[in-house]
Amino acid sequence: MTAISDERFEPPIGFQTSGGPVWRTEITQLASGAEIRNAKWASPLRKWQVSGVPLTAEDGEVLTRFFNARSGAHQAFRFQDPFGWKTAETVTPLDQHIGTGDGDTTVFQLIRDDGTATGQLVTRPVAASLRVAVDGTETMAFTVDETTGEMTFAAAPASGAVISAGFEFDVLARFETDTLELSKPAMGALQLVRLSLVEVREA
Numbered sequence: 228m229t230a231i232s233d234e235r236f237e238p239p240i241g242f243q244t245s246g247g248p249v250w251r252t253e254i255t256q257l258a259s260g261a262e263i264r265n266a267k268w269a270s271p272l273r274k275w276q277v278s279g280v281p282l283t284a285e286d287g288e289v290l291t292r293f294f295n296a297r298s299g300a301h302q303a304f305r306f307q308d309p310f311g312w313k314t315a316e317t318v319t320p321l322d323q324h325i326g327t328g329d330g331d332t333t334v335f336q337l338i339r340d341d342g343t344a345t346g347q348l349v350t351r352p353v354a355a356s357l358r359v360a361v362d363g364t365e366t367m368a369f370t371v372d373e374t375t376g377e378m379t380f381a382a383a384p385a386s387g388a389v390i391s392a393g394f395e396f397d398v399l400a401r402f403e404t405d406t407l408e409l410s411k412p413a414m415g416a417l418q419l420v421r422l423s424l425v426e427v428r429e430a
Contacts, residue, residue, distance in 0.1 A: 233374070235305040235397060236293060236424070239286040242279030244309045246424075248341075249274050270343050273308060273398065273426040282417040287409060290419070299405030303427040305351055305397040313356070313395040314339060320360035322393030328361070328384030335390055337376040349396045350376040350429060356395035362388050399427040 238244065248271035255263045282290070297304060314322035326335045337357075338346040354373050359366055361384050368381040376396075384390055401424070408420035 230302060231399060231427075232297065232302050232304040234293075234296075235307065236400070238277050239279060239282060239290065242277055242419075244275050244277050246273060246275030247310060248272070270345055270347070272428060273310075273400075274403075275306075275308070275400075275424045277419070277422040277424065279419055281412075282409070282419060284417065287417040291407060291409075294402065294407045297402065299407075300402045301405075303399045303401045306400040306424060308398050311339070311341065311347075312397070314393045318356060318358060318393040318395065320358035320365045320393055321363065321391050323391060325359075325378075325390045325392050328386055328388035328390060330386040331383050333380045333383045334377050335380075337371075337378060337392060337394065337396070339396070348376065349394070350374070351397040351399060352376050353395040353397070357392060358394070359390070359392045361390055363391075399429065400424045401427050 250271045251267040253265040253267055255265075257263065296302075323337075323339055325337065326332075337349040337352055339349055341347040352371060352373060354371050357371055357378070359369055359378065361380075366380075369378050371378040378392070403423035403425050407422065410418045410420050412418055
């Protein structure tokens, strides 16, 4: 897989983001007019359009340098989805059901309930924000990998123990195209014409 940067893309202050989940559905219309619909993905990928007020020369330089450092659409990076980047307004260790102990397993994958059958796989948690509980009691006896979203307990939770967690997280994204479009409508001012980001699903 192409290398991934652990750097987070931070749109300049004043920028606005629109977007949301994208599914892929194959639709075949029969001669009768009825449809056969086949869901190609088990979970969506998100897409965002970034736009904003005129840029300062400094902001334009920062944006251009980040874009060039990623070689346009080539390299993925961390991005904080403005429509879903933490498990609750105020994060608590009881926010999300993560799994159930069996007395042997020590490693559990972070997920977020996004309404899908499997939940949103979280591979880029913000470690400092992570709070974890076992059977409702908060614990610090774990570590978390910020590049996989796997948390490892010092000792396996007991069989039947409910594991929950709350956290902030990033998603992996890349620029949709290899082109960064800026305009200069007035002396000393820059304007972002178009910038699209798409979520990257890890193999």
